[in-house]
Amino acid sequence: MTTLLERPEGVAPAQPPAGTPPGPPAQKPRSWRSRLLSEGALPTWLFLIGYVILGGVLDFHYRIWAQDAVARQANGFSVLFSRDPHLGAIGFVWNPLPSVTTIPFLLFRGVFPGLVTNNFAGSLASAVCMAGAVWQFRATLQEWGVSRPARLVMTLCFAANPMILYYAANGMSEALYLFTLLGTTRYLIRWLRTGSLGSLVYAATWLAFGYLARDETVGSAVLAAGVVLCVGWSRARGRGWGRVMTALSDCAIFLLPVATAFVGWAVISWVVVGQPFQQFSSKYGNASLVASGASEVGVRNVTLTQRLLFEAKALVAFSPFLAVLAVVALVVAARFRDTRFLAPVTVLGGALAFSMVSYAGGQTFGYFRYYIAALPLGILLVASLIGAMEDRQAPAGDGSRWPIMVGSAAVAVLLVAPSLVSTGAGMFNPAVGGVEAAELGTVFQAHPSAADEVYAHRYGTVRAFAATIDRLHLPDGSIVVDNAQPCLSNFIMNVKNPKVFVIPNDRDYQRVLGDPFVFHARYVLDPNPRQIPSASDTVAQLYPGIFDTGGGFTALAHNFPAGGGCPQYHLLQVTGIPPSAVG
C-alpha cells in the first residue's frame, strides 16, 4: 500500500491559498438609507407618519375620542399613575395588550400632557400597530409571490381604506388586532409553502399576541389548527400512529402559545379578581352590557334576520366581492393544489366567523368595526388569484414578465379599489357604521345634526369636570368612583392629580367603597342610573338609589349636568358611616 499520509507529487493542497476569497461572497450589510427606502419599509413609515398626523388632528383639533380607546388608555394609565400603581390595574374586562401598548407613550406624560388628556398616547399606539399591519400585509403579498406593481396597489388600497385610517388614528384595538392576525397569516402561508418549523413558531407567536389583543382570535386558532393538523398529517412520513403524532406535534407547536396565553390570562385574572373570564362574566363585559340593553347598537329588539342582514352589509362594505372571490379562489386553489389559500381563510376568516356568530347569537354588539378582518381577507383572496395567474403565465425571473405585471396590477385595481368607496359609504351610513358615523359626524357633515353635535361638546364637559375637581384641592384617595362609567376615564385623565380617585382597579377599592367614611374618602361620584346601563355600576349596586337620595350617608356637593354624550353625575360628600357598614 502507499505510504500513509504522503500526498502524491504535484497535487495541490486542499486548503485555499492565502488571499483566496472565502467561499460565497459575504452579504454586504445594507445601509440605513437603503433599508428605509426598501419596498417593505417605505410604505410602513410613510403610513405611520400619516396615521400619527391623522391621530393628532382627531385628538387635538376635533377632539374626537373613541370611548373604548379612552378606556383602554385609562387602564394603561392606572398601571403607571393611579393611587395604587400596579400591573393588576391593567384590568381584566378587556384583553391586556391594547392597554399595554399605550404604556410606553404614557411614560412621556410629563413632557407632553396631551398624550394623556387628549388620548394621544392611545392614538400613537394604534398608529404604530396599524403601520405594523401594513408592513405585515405587504410582506404577506410578497410571500404569495405577487409581483411588485400589484403588491403596491393592494397595499395602498389596504392602508388607505377609510376604516383603516380611522382605526389607525383613534387608539382602538383594531390596529393591534389586524397587526397580529396578519402576522399569523403571513407566517402560516410560509409554513404551508416551505414546511419550515420556524415559520410555524412565528405564526403561533403572532396568534398568541392576537389573543392577548382580542377574543376573536379564538376563532382563528380553532380553524387554523385544523389546517395545521390536516396539512401536517398529509406531509408526515411513515404511517399509522407515527403519522398522527407528527401532525399532533405540528398542531401542538401552533397551539401551545395561544393556549398558554388563554390559560395564563385566565389564571392571572382569577388570582387577581377572582374571575377567570371577566370579559364574559363581568358586568362590564360585552355579554352583560348586551343583556342590559346598553349602547346605541343594542341587540335586544333586533331579530336574527336583521342581525344577519347587518352582517352581510358590513361584509359587503369592507369587501364588495368577498363571496364571489372566496368561491373562485377556492376553485383555483383546489385546481392547483395550493394550500396557501387556507391561511387567510382560516386566520382572518376564523376571527371574522367568531364575530359573526357572536353577534348573530346575541352575545355582542353589531359594530361595523368587528368585521374589519374582511378587508384584508378580500384583498388576500385577490392576491391568491393574481399569484396563481402570474405563476402560470410567466415564472419569476422571466424577462417577458412586464405585460403580466401590468395586467395583474390592473386586476388588483379593478377588484380591490372599490372597497375604498364601499367602506367609506358603510362608515357614514348610520345603519352600518353607527358608531363611526356618530363620532365623525361633526367632521364630515356640512350641517351636523344634534346627535353629531354631542361629540363636539365632549371636550367642554370634560374640561368643566376637571376644573371643578382641581379647584377642590383634594388629597389622594378622596373620591370613590367606578371609572367604568361613561366619560369617567376622560375625566380622570384630565384632572391635575388623578390620584384623588379610588377606582375599582385599586386593590383597596372594595374596602373603601364599603365604608368611605372610615377610610378617609370624602366623596362618592355616581352617574344618573337612568342614563347608563343599569347593572354595571358597582357603587349603585352597593348603595341603591344613592344618586337620588344620598344613600343615607352622603349629601349632594356638586351636580355635573349631562352633556357631550356623558351622563349626569352627582358628587356626593360623605357625611357618615353607610347604614350597611354599621354593625
Place this chain on the structure above:
Amino acid sequence: MRVARMNEAEERIRLEASVSGLAERAPLVSARALLTPAQRIGLIGLAALLVICGILDLKATAIAVVAVFTAFYLVAVVYRFALFALSAKTESTIRISDEEARAFPDSELPTYTLLIPAYKEPEVISLLLHNIGVMEYPPDLVEVMVLVEADDTRTLEAIRSKEPDDRFQLVLVPPAEPRTKPKALNYGLTLARGELVAVYDVEDEPDPLQLRRAAVAFSTQPPQVGCLQAKLSYDNPAQNIITKWFTIEYTMWFSFFLPGLASAHAPIPLGGTSNHFRRDVLRRMGAWDPFNVTEDADLGIRMYREGIGVRILESVTFEEANSDFVNWTRQRSRWLKGYLQTFLIHFRQPVRLYRDLGWRGLLHFAVFVGGTPLLALANPAFWFMTVLWFVAYPSFIREIFPAPVYYAGLLCFTFGNFVMAYLTVVASRTVDEGRYLVPALLIPLYWIMMSMAAVKAFWQIVFTPTLWEKTFHGLGRTTAAEHAPPGAAGQR
C-alpha cells in the same frame, strides 16, 4: 495495524508537552489551578461583602440578590429565544450534499488524522472498527489513532485481538496524571500527521460521509476558520424517558443554540466529539487543556479569543445516550462543573477577555457558559419560593419581591418557563418525526434532574475542593465509559 513506537526520551518529551504544554504557554488560561490568588481574594471578598450587607440590612441584600438573579433570568430567556431565531438563518450551518461530498476529487482531499481515545472499554472496540471502517475517505489519506493508556491491558487486548487494518494506529499513552481525555488527545496530536484532525469517542457512529463533507467544507471556508463541529445525536432515544429527554436536549443544542451562536458570530462551546480541526491551528494554540473537565467547551472559547472561526457542519454523529439516572447525574454535574471552571478561568483577566470578545462576545460567554450552571443552580431556590408563595403566602417573600422585581419574576416564571418548554416541544418535532411530543411536554421533570446535578457540581467546587482533586482522575475519560453499555460503566 500499526503501533506507534518511540524511545523513552521521546515519549517523555511528548508526554510533557501534552500535560504542561498549555499551562506553560499560557498559564492564565490553563485550569491547572482553579483560582488565581486574585480570584480567590475577589470571591472571598464578594462573599464577605454579601455577609456584611446581610448583617447590616438583610432585606435590602435579599432584594438585591433576587433582583440580580431575576434580571439574569430575563436576559437568559430572551437570549435563548434570540438564538433560536438566529439559528433559522441559512448561513449558520454549512451543508455539503452527498453529491458534492463525493464529487470532490480524491486528489485534492487533505490528509486526515482521527484521534480516538479509549479507556477501559474493550466491549465497544469492534463497534469502533466497524463504524470508522465504513467512513468514505481514501484509505491512504487517513490515519486512525486509537489512544489507549499503556496500562489499560484489557482494552489493548481487545484491540489486538480484532487485528485492524493498516489505517489504524495504536498509540500507547504513557500512564501519568492527569488521566484525562484531553491529555490523551494532546499526546495523539503530537504524533498526528494529517492536515486535518478529527476527534471521536470510541462508541461514536459518525455519518460515513462526514470526513469528506468536512474536507469540502474546509476548502470553501477562509483559512481563519479552524474548526467544524458536526452535530451530535443519540441512536438509542427510545430506550427510556431519560434518553428521550437527552436526545431532545441535544437537538436543541445542536439544531438551535449552536447554529444560533454561529450566526451571531459568538464563541461556541464545542461538543466533546466530532470536531474537525486544521492541525496547524490546533497546535499553534496549544490544543486541549488537560486539566479542564470540559476541555471541549474551553477550546471553543479559546479559539474565539484567538480569532479562529468555528462553524457548524450539517452531518450527524450518533452516540449512545446515558440511560441511567446515576450515571446521567455524574456526567451532567461534570459538564456543569466544567462550564463553571471554564467561566472562572477566562474571567481571570476580565479586561483582556473584554478586549478579546467585545461586549457581545462577553454577553454570549457570560449567559451561555456562566449562565447555564448558575441558573440551573438557582432554579430550585426560585421554584421553592414560588410554591411557598402560592401555598403559604409568607410575608418575607412579599418583602424581598418589591413590585418591579415581582413583575419581572412573574414574567420569568410564566413567559420564561413557557419559552423554554416550548422550544423543547419544537425541538422534539425534529426528532424522529415528532414521536417525542409527550416527553417534551414533561420536560420540567428533566429540569429538576438538571438542577440536582448543578447542586452536586457546586457542592464539589465550594465545599469539598479535595473531592474535586479526586474526581479529576480520569474524569475526561469517563465520557466514553459513561456512554458505554451499563456493563462497561461500572468498571471505572
